[in-house]
Amino acid sequence: MVRKTKAEALATRNLLLDTAERLFFERGVSKTSLADIAKAAEMTRGAIYWHFKNKYDLLQAMMERVRLPPETLLEAPVENAPLQAMRDYAVKMLRDTATNPRRRRVLSIMMHRCEKNEDEAKALTVRQQAAFIDCTSHIRLCMTTAVKLELLPANLDTDKATTMYLALLFGLISNWLFLPDNFDLEADAEALTDAFFPMLHHSPSLLK
Amino acid sequence: MVRKTKAEALATRNLLLDTAERLFFERGVSKTSLADIAKAAEMTRGAIYWHFKNKYDLLQAMMERVRLPPETLLEAPVENAPLQAMRDYAVKMLRDTATNPRRRRVLSIMMHRCEKNEDEAKALTVRQQAAFIDCTSHIRLCMTTAVKLELLPANLDTDKATTMYLALLFGLISNWLFLPDNFDLEADAEALTDAFFPMLHHSPSLLK
DNA sequence: CAATAAACATGCAGTCATGTATGTTTAAGC
DNA sequence: GCTTAAACATACATGACTGCATGTTTATTG
Numbered sequence: 001m002v003r004k005t006k007a008e009a010l011a012t013r014n015l016l017l018d019t020a021e022r023l024f025f026e027r028g029v030s031k032t033s034l035a036d037i038a039k040a041a042e043m044t045r046g047a048i049y050w051h052f053k054n055k056y057d058l059l060q061a062m063m064e065r066v067r068l069p070p071e072t073l074l075e076a077p078v079e080n081a082p083l084q085a086m087r088d089y090a091v092k093m094l095r096d097t098a099t100n101p102r103r104r105r106v107l108s109i110m111m112h113r114c115e116k117n118e119d120e121a122k123a124l125t126v127r128q129q130a131a132f133i134d135c136t137s138h139i140r141l142c143m144t145t146a147v148k149l150e151l152l153p154a155n156l157d158t159d160k161a162t163t164m165y166l167a168l169l170f171g172l173i174s175n176w177l178f179l180p181d182n183f184d185l186e187a188d189a190e191a192l193t194d195a196f197f198p199m200l201h202h203s204p205s206l207l208k
Numbered sequence: 209m210v211r212k213t214k215a216e217a218l219a220t221r222n223l224l225l226d227t228a229e230r231l232f233f234e235r236g237v238s239k240t241s242l243a244d245i246a247k248a249a250e251m252t253r254g255a256i257y258w259h260f261k262n263k264y265d266l267l268q269a270m271m272e273r274v275r276l277p278p279e280t281l282l283e284a285p286v287e288n289a290p291l292q293a294m295r296d297y298a299v300k301m302l303r304d305t306a307t308n309p310r311r312r313r314v315l316s317i318m319m320h321r322c323e324k325n326e327d328e329a330k331a332l333t334v335r336q337q338a339a340f341i342d343c344t345s346h347i348r349l350c351m352t353t354a355v356k357l358e359l360l361p362a363n364l365d366t367d368k369a370t371t372m373y374l375a376l377l378f379g380l381i382s383n384w385l386f387l388p389d390n391f392d393l394e395a396d397a398e399a400l401t402d403a404f405f406p407m408l409h410h411s412p413s414l415l416k
Numbered sequence: 417c418a419a420t421a422a423a424c425a426t427g428c429a430g431t432c433a434t435g436t437a438t439g440t441t442t443a444a445g446c
Numbered sequence: 447g448c449t450t451a452a453a454c455a456t457a458c459a460t461g462a463c464t465g466c467a468t469g470t471t472t473a474t475t476g
Contacts, residue, residue: 004423005473012423028325030238033463046425049465116320116386117236129387136390157399163380163391164403168372171379175371178324179337182344183371191365194413195372202410205402212453213443220453241433254455257435419475426469432462439456445449 013051015041017062025105028113029059056120063124066106067131082142083151083197090169090193097173098186108177132166139165152200155208161200168196221259223249225270233313236321237267264328271332274314275339290350291359291405298377298401305381306394316385340374347373360408363416369408376404 004012019041023032034055038045052058078085096103116125143158143165152161172192176185200206212220227249231240242263246253260266286293304311324333351366351373360369380400384393408414 006422009423026326028323028329030323031325031327035463044425045464047423050422050424054464112324115236115238115323117239118234119239121236132383132387133390159391160396160399160403163383163396164376164400167379167383167400168375169379170383171375171377172371174382175340175375175378179340182341183367188368188371191368191413192372192375195368195407195411198410198412199403199407202406203403204406205399214452217453243433252455253434255453258452258454262434417476420473421475422471422473424470424472426467428467429465431464434461435459437456437458440454441452443450443452445451446447 012043012047016043016048016051016058017065020058021062021102021105021109024059024062024109024113029055029109030115034058056124059114059121060124060127063106063110066103078142078145082145082149086139086142086165087193087197090165090196091189093169094172094185094189094193097176098189104177107173111174111177136162136166153207156200157206157208160206164199164206165196168192220251220255224251224256224259224266225273228266229270229310229313229317232267232270232317232321237263237317238323242266264332267322267329268332268335271314271318274311286350286353290353290357294347294350294373295401295405298373298404299397301377302380302393302397302401305384306397312385315381319382319385344370344374361415364408365414365416368414372407372414373404376400 016037020032020037023037023040027036034045034048037058038048041047048058052061097107098104110128114124115121116128140158140162143152143156143161146152147154147156147158172185176183224245228240228245231245231248235244242253242256245266246256249255256266260269305315306312318336322332323329324336348366348370351360351364351369354360355362355364355366380393384391
């Protein structure tokens with residue numbers, strides 16, 4: 001019953017990724033063994049070891065499925081409307097987190113069900129840190145562009161503003177994933193995002 | 209070489225907690241075995257099993273060492289100066305996270321080196337969620353009190369304001385622990401905190 | 417149509433972590 | 447001064463989980 005067609009093999013791979021995503025979300029990464037995943041997918045560990053090098057390779061592939069380049073989300077042209085770009089980015093991230101089950105599960109795994117340590121999973125941590133740094137510099141570019149376009153105060157401390165933006169965005173996502181009943185992320189995504197930008201005009205401590 | 213005095217036994221217990229704190233921080237919780245901890249503390253697993261029920265009991269005791277009741281930090285009287293209370297709370301939390309190595313390590317373990325799952329560690333997760341809910345209701349009380357004292361707009365959506373406050377606070381801490389070089393938490397604690405409150409006056413989307 | 421290799425399944429060895437049971441020593445209580 | 451039990455150390459049994467080696471079958475290719 002082996003040597004399936006290419007499409008079938010890809011389906012198997014996706015099934016393994018789906019199953020791993022579910023189990024990692026339910027039990028956490030370290031408490032989920034490859035045998036657990038194989039059994040839940042009605043396969044054997046042989047299938048996993050054929051498609052993936054090991055557990056962390058599987059985890060990485062699972063995370064790659066929701067990784068989208070920042071440009072994808074930033075549809076509004078940054079050079080013309082950087083404030084709109086930042087707003088759209090935040091709203092889309094929040095709404096997608098609230099409504100897209102896959103993104104919700106994977107983000108939850110990344111934030112609350114996967115340990116950042118120095119050995120095997122270090123590559124994963126480094127990758128996440130790199131993504132975060134990318135995101136940081138992108139937002140910083142939006143901030144400085146907005147200042148140049150005189151959309152924000154000339155003496156705005158763009159570094160602090162960037163820090164605040166990212167803290168708010170990630171804080172909202174992390175807190176909601178931790179306790180989804182605490183507030184309605186989908187309904188409030190726009191209001192919470194829009195609340196941020198007046199701060200850049202009215203907070204003296206963000207000026208240089 | 210056994211049957212030490214009570215003080216010595218307490219010192220042993222603290223040594224085990226210190227060592228666990230260090231190893232959990234360096235390697236993550238699930239990748240640190242009790243044998244690792246015992247060896248690093250120059251003890252045996254027998255000592256650990258004498259002082260603690262198991263690994264998660266040890267972890268819980270380790271976390272309790274930095275748990276401080278919210279009242280401790282909220283020195284400013286909430287009824288008279290709720291805004292000041294919230295400001296002081298945030299600044300103290302941020303500064304203490306930046307300067308207190310123990311708090312930094314333990315918060316890092318809680319946020320980035322410990323998986324929230326449904327089985328053994330569930331008690332820990334439930335406890336953290338309860339603490340978060342406590343904190344939420346406390347901040348909400350500050351917000352409503354400030355509205356009553358006319359320190360904040362009468363039509364402020366205090367729920368959203370609370371959500372924003374907590375997202376900012378936890379987002380700042382989490383992001384800084386994740387990438388400490390991204391910004392200077394100690395130096396910027398006050399400025400970042402002070403930046404928040406003008407938002408409550410100038411953000412239309414936070415009004416009802 | 418034969419050979420190859422893809423796509424798994426199965427089995428085994430080895431390591432490692434946990435929990436417990438049982439020693440051992442000595443501070444404390446009387 | 448004798449007993450008890452606190453404060454560990456040691457040893458053992460048990461049960462994963464991983465990685466690899468080796469089947470097995472069938473789509474694919476020339």
